[in-house]
Each structure stands twice: as C-alpha cells, then as structure tokens.
Amino acid sequence: MNPMIRKELRQRMRERRGWILPSLYLLVLSAIISFAYYGVSSESSATMQGWQIGTVLFLTLTYSQLALLLLMAPIFSAGALTIEKEQRTLGGLLTSLLGPVQIWWGKFAASLMFILLLLVIGIPVLSVVFAFGGVGPWEVGIVAFTTLVILGTMSAISLYWSSAFRRSVHATAVSYVTVVLMTVVTLIIFGIAMSRVHSGDGWHSIPLKVRAPLYLNPLFFLTSALVPKNQLYPEWFICLGVFVALAALCAVLTLRNLRRSGDIA
Amino acid sequence: MIEAAQIRKRYNGSRALDGFTLRVEKGELFGLVGPNGAGKTTLIKILSTLIRADSGVARIAGMDVTANPIGVKSVVGYMPDQPGLYQDMRVREFLEFFAEAFHIPGQRRRAVVEQGLADSGLVARAESFVEELSFGMKQRLFLAKTLLHSPQVLLLDEPATGLDPLARVDLRDQLKRLNQQGITILLSSHILADLQEICSRVALIAGGKNQEDGAGRSVIELRGQDATQPQLYEVGVLQDGERAGQLASAVAGVKVLHAEPLRIVVEISGDASQASEFLRHLVISGVQVVRFDRPPATLEQRYREAFGEKPR
Numbered sequence: 016m017n018p019m020i021r022k023e024l025r026q027r028m029r030e031r032r033g034w035i036l037p038s039l040y041l042l043v044l045s046a047i048i049s050f051a052y053y054g055v056s057s058e059s060s061a062t063m064q065g066w067q068i069g070t071v072l073f074l075t076l077t078y079s080q081l082a083l084l085l086l087m088a089p090i091f092s093a094g095a096l097t098i099e100k101e102q103r104t105l106g107g108l109l110t111s112l113l114g115p116v117q118i119w120w121g122k123f124a125a126s127l128m129f130i131l132l133l134l135v136i137g138i139p140v141l142s143v144v145f146a147f148g149g150v151g152p153w154e155v156g157i158v159a160f161t162t163l164v165i166l167g168t169m170s171a172i173s174l175y176w177s178s179a180f181r182r183s184v185h186a187t188a189v190s191y192v193t194v195v196l197m198t199v200v201t202l203i204i205f206g207i208a209m210s211r212v213h214s215g216d217g218w219h220s221i222p223l224k225v226r227a228p229l230y231l232n233p234l235f236f237l238t239s240a241l242v243p244k245n246q247l248y249p250e251w252f253i254c255l256g257v258f259v260a261l262a263a264l265c266a267v268l269t270l271r272n273l274r275r276s277g278d279i280a
Numbered sequence: 281m282i283e284a285a286q287i288r289k290r291y292n293g294s295r296a297l298d299g300f301t302l303r304v305e306k307g308e309l310f311g312l313v314g315p316n317g318a319g320k321t322t323l324i325k326i327l328s329t330l331i332r333a334d335s336g337v338a339r340i341a342g343m344d345v346t347a348n349p350i351g352v353k354s355v356v357g358y359m360p361d362q363p364g365l366y367q368d369m370r371v372r373e374f375l376e377f378f379a380e381a382f383h384i385p386g387q388r389r390r391a392v393v394e395q396g397l398a399d400s401g402l403v404a405r406a407e408s409f410v411e412e413l414s415f416g417m418k419q420r421l422f423l424a425k426t427l428l429h430s431p432q433v434l435l436l437d438e439p440a441t442g443l444d445p446l447a448r449v450d451l452r453d454q455l456k457r458l459n460q461q462g463i464t465i466l467l468s469s470h471i472l473a474d475l476q477e478i479c480s481r482v483a484l485i486a487g488g489k490n491q492e493d494g495a496g497r498s499v500i501e502l503r504g505q506d507a508t509q510p511q512l513y514e515v516g517v518l519q520d521g522e523r524a525g526q527l528a529s530a531v532a533g534v535k536v537l538h539a540e541p542l543r544i545v546v547e548i549s550g551d552a553s554q555a556s557e558f559l560r561h562l563v564i565s566g567v568q569v570v571r572f573d574r575p576p577a578t579l580e581q582r583y584r585e586a587f588g589e590k591p592r
Contacts (some may be wrong), residue, residue: 103364107485111381
C-alpha cells in the first residue's frame, strides 16, 4: 500500500472533522429523507403507489447526497497539498523516494476513500427507499458510480488548486468557486443560450454549442445516469468522458506543479 | 563526493546563484558560510534535487542531480533550515512513514526505526505525538528521519537555528560522530563557532558567487595547514612598525597585510624556513622584534576579511 494513503487516512481520522463531518452528513441526509417522506406521504398518499414514493425518495436522496458531497469534497482535498507547504513538510516528501505520482495518488486516493466512506455510511438511509420499491440495483449502482466519478473529478480539481496555492484558505475558496461555476453557472449559461434558440423537437434538436456547458455540470451528469439503461448513450458517456478528461488534466497539471514546488518546500 | 560547477539559478529575474563552484571530498565535514541571501539555501536545494539549476553541473557521488534524481535521493539526507514535522503523528509513526517512503523493506524497516529512536534518544518518547516534543527533540527526530536510509551524504541547511546552547552542543557532537562514521556532510550555518569547531574546510559564498577572504581564498582550511597555501604571521615590534613593513615588503615571498606602529601582519609563502629567513632579515635590519606568531586564523576573522561585517 502506498505509504501516503496510510498516512493521510491516519491523519484524517485523527482530526475532529474525521468524525464530525460523517455525523453531520448522516444527520442532514436523515433529515432530508424524513422531510421528503412526510411531504410525499401527506400530500399524495391517496394517489401515489409505494414504488412511486420510493422513486421520489430515491431521487431526493440522490441529488441531496451529491449536493452535500460537492460541498464536502473541497474540505478533504483542497488543503491536502497546501497543508504540506504550510507545515513545511513537502520538502521531506519530495526528497524521499516517493515520486510526485505517489504523492498525488496518496492524496487523491485518501480523499476519495473518505468520500466512499460517506457513501457507505449513507446506505442505511438509502435502505429506507428499498422498502417502498421502484428502485433496483442498476439504478443504485449507476448513481453510486456516477457520484463517485463526479466527486473524483472534484477532488482532482481541488488537488490542483491545492498544488497551485500556498495557503489552504485560498485553495479551498477557489475550489468552492469551481463547484459553483460547474453546478450553477453552467446551468445559467445553458438557460440564457436556450432562451435564444427555438427548438421544439426535444433534447437532441438543441445545438451542441448550447448543450455543451451542461456536460460540465455534475447535476446534469447525475440526471443523465437516471435514464433507462439503453438511453445512456450518448449523454451519460459524453459527461463521463468530459469528467474523466478533466480529472486527468488536473492530475497532470498537479504533478507538474509538484515537480516545480521544490523552491517553496 | 559533492561537486558543483558554475551553478546558476535565477528567481523572478534576480540571481540566487551566479556561477558558484564547490568540491567536497568524501568523508569531509564541510561548511558553507555567507550572509543572508548569499545563495546557500538555493545551492543545498539544488544538491538535494528539490530545485533545478538553470545551468552548471551538480553531482553527488558521481550522479548528476538533474539526470538521476532518484539515485541522488537514495544517497542524500537533506535537512532544511525549518524542518517540517507532522505534529499529529506519533514519533514512531513518523519514522515508520519515512522508512517506507525510502522503500526500506518491511523486516529491516522495524530495525532501522528502532535504531533511529535509540540514536536520537527518543525511545522513551516513541509513542508521544510529535507536537508534544521540545524543539531540540524535534530537531533530533528530524535528523533521525534524515538518517533512516543510511545516506552517504548529509546536506544540512542551518540545522542549529533556534536550538538552545546544550542542544547545539548535542547536534555538533552528533555531526562529528556521523562524520567519523564516514558520512560526508555539507553544512550551512551562520554560527561560525560551530563551523570552526567541527568543519575541516569552509567555503565562502556571497551574491551567489564564490567569495574570497583577505588572502584571496574562497575555501578556508580549518584543520591542518596546507603547505601550498601562504601562512599568516603576526610580528610584534617595539616602535618602528611602519619601517618593518617597508622592509618586509622588499622580501621575496612576503606580502604585508597590515603595518601599524607596534605590529605588522604578513603572509609568507613557502615552508617554515622561509618564515625563519624573514625573521632573521628583520632582526639584522635592526627591527626590534618582540613577538613572532602564527595566530590561529579564526573563521570570524576570515569572515570579516571576506565580507567586512559580522555574520548575521
């Protein structure tokens, strides 16, 4: 096992936020599912069947989970490299036999593992949905995979900012700006562009240049995963390609920054 | 063991190193001294592979630091001026992490960590968190980490900064011991007394270049005398110091550095017989010599000659 991963996980679990964040996450998720359940069951108990309630709860949970994790991802990764600069420990790492790739991978994997931990501890909440039906293993699997890809990309982006800045506070702030740009600004740009285009024949009649910003949008990526299995192509696959390419680009840029950071180490 | 030739490095347009050259032999404890901003840290960072020189050649144990950084890292132990430690790790965990980072295999790793704890006197604190240690202990822990992979070369950048006097003595003794074990050490420091006591030679650096002392030497011998180098002599006279100076300057192989009414300082090339001949010449010429010494040239004197100031 990469010693960086073990070190990172050990340090993260020793921090107060190592248990505060998962606890908060579970509390908020439970609150959301409770409100959603009471909302759905009180308003439409006569008209909605169990599987429909299950579907509504699943969608609520899926989007809420992504929103919460998008807020948490920068906390885990935006400070990962800046803390090494702030503590002046980066020099020790760079002069050891750990290469920049191992350092990056250790930081990235540790961030992703923490997110995975949050996804796993959310399973008991998700199990409420199964009681109502309407959601199968495929839906759960594709949503979990898509969420993981989105958060992996956000972690890679935050790690890049962490390699570009010297202070954690700056890297974290810019990481949140990136989250907002990708989730909100892309939607606004799409909305503005759509208002200037007349297309009444469905999604595929919208010109690609109008749709393009949405391929960067995590919520759209997640939505594209919720279509029937045979309709995943092309939107989900395009989003997957865009997010993986973005993560790879950030990884390459982070490695370049790491190799050049000896003067501040 | 350590070679740096014509090293140049610029940061944002300003020159940190401007053709600095250095050669440290195997088994030496070599000092590097110069004012703030002289380029000492930049040189040590280049040698430790942290940064790349713009031009010039740097080699450690015959390996080019740019072409073979992994090879260099495996034989070099680097200690920066402000050693960074993971405060939230236990002492043993810290050493274990770096033993793993230096790819020391599992079975040997445990032995190496135990040895590191014993050598640094931290066995009793092995399970303490790093943040609970005193500054001196942290410095010892970092040195133990630096030695985990049994480096042949130690690059130490101001290791005594912030240490109390006893911890400084401890560090000096430890460096002497390591040097006696055959480790080549390049040590930059502002504490001239420390360098004077433990180093065999010291290089002077200023403005990123080799700096010369009053005698035109950029590397000062502190242990043993180099017969090929001119030697300093101080001559005490009764009253005619200036005349003595004029007489001395007429003697071949003698260079007058200072001439005062009661004292002249000269530099004599060649062996002791040349000095004896010079003394005889002064006495025959009627100069009333009351003292003829070869004063131990302290590093501080040389530093003043080279930089015209006290070390900062």
